[in-house]
Amino acid sequence: MEVASLYNEQFMDHVTHPDYKYELEDATHEHDGINPSCGDELHLAVRLGDDGRIEETAYTGHGCAVSMASADMMSDLMVGKTPEEAIALCSLFKDMVTGAEKDMDKLEEELDEAALLKDVSHMPARVKCAELAWRTLAEMLKDGSI
């Protein structure tokens, strides 16, 4: 019953009351991500501070609950991270949802609330939904596009 535990109250709270779903006025980096299978469309914006750390992440767009909740949880996690740390977390998240990383202590320690999405590893059809925001952020930070 992985699905039952996935769509729990904490998860649904990110869907119905997202904290980071808005236009970021003073973004330093922006990037679009799409997931053709669901039709999810995400516009991700980040403001890097003078110290090179992420000050704020926000997103707009539409899609399924998994992609949107994932984007909200990610945005929360990324505050204060360097681009290198952020890219490493995106990689760890991918490992979690594809089932490559199963160490729950490590996942909860590093991914915090986003570890709630671990059950997606049992739902192959939804991996792309969960990954969308993380893949978009990693692409943005890796190629440094503004």
Added chain:
Amino acid sequence: MATSLTAAQLESIAQNPYKQDFPLLRDNPSLAFLDSAATAQRPNIVLDAQRRFYETMNANPLRGLYRLSVDATQAIANARAHIARFIGARDHNGEPQGDAVVFTRNASEALNLLAHTLPQVVELGPGDNVVISIMEHHSNLIPWQQVCAATGANLVYLRLDDDFSITQKEIEAKIGPATKIVSVTHVSNVLGVQNDIAAIAARAHAMGALCIVDGAQSVPHVHVDVRELGCDFLAFSAHKLGGPLGIGVLWGKPDLLDAMPPFLTGGEMIDSVTETGAVWSPAPQKFEAGTQDAAGSFATDACLGYLECLGMDAIEQRERLLATYLCERLQEKDYVTIVGSGDPNRHIGAVSFDVTGIHPHDVASILDMSGVCIRAGHHCAQPLLTYLGWHSTCRASVAFYNDKDDIDRLADGLDQVWGIFNGSR
């Protein structure tokens, strides 16, 4: 709960004498399989036939001169004749046109075969039109897009009116003297509506064009007779009928098959070969390069036998009751919108719907939790969904082996989905 079905009709769909024939359904009573428009479940008789082929007549068909190969060859010939009978393809003497039945891997390949060979026959070029409908599955859309891009012909779409119908006026407006090929689905895999193929084929022929029918969603559910339809070609796949995966069928008028060049070339499709050329076998072998899935053809033969034993009329009647009950259970929910006709009688097998504010993939994932299998997405018909103003939808589709309980479980599951997203669970 409001339903237009009588108590006797409700009782008949509550009964399910068919499930025991389908091992996957019989062994998973908690499953409500409502995705037969994607692929049907397979009855024992088909699985047994597949096995029996390998156990009793396994040899490479067409080639060998020994008994086993002859048996395998005969099995394919029998399957062709059975398919021809099933779709009403008979010659002037009433004999089934087995040699007009070409095996492919699936309906998509059958349509690709036509898209690659017909342009040469009709000399398709700039200024000519290929007409399809806006409700085509990608498999009857992209091949024609490609053909038009390669030949300079125009791709013209028959569009739907507000009632999801292709009107006679639309048919006459779009199919004209410049039209060389018309290729239209019989039943929409998204909307479940049935097109008036006889009217479309008549117009196509009056304008000197050929008419192809994609029967992937109709042959499993309604009595299909190519003479009544008046079409030149019919493509469908065995797996949507309950036959094996990997068997597609293309029926064509014999004179057209004769005029068409081969699609794939190689072994088993030639009469003779020299260093510089080859002479093609007559149809259907001309279109069947390489070793064919004889076991699959044999199992398809068995599948048709099973369906005939149940009776296509009985199947159609039961599926109509199931589709009606499905529509009405969806319509009773104020948070569900049917994407397509609100008239249950217009739905052959499939009913697409939207759950207000909830992405179809979330709906499908949560329903899966209670063993309810539906499709969610664009259903390989993106231009249709865009035309209708949707990005994706949920789709439940029924076959005769479904019952009232399957649909009730969908209805209950949707209440659960709604509850999870709207805080009342």
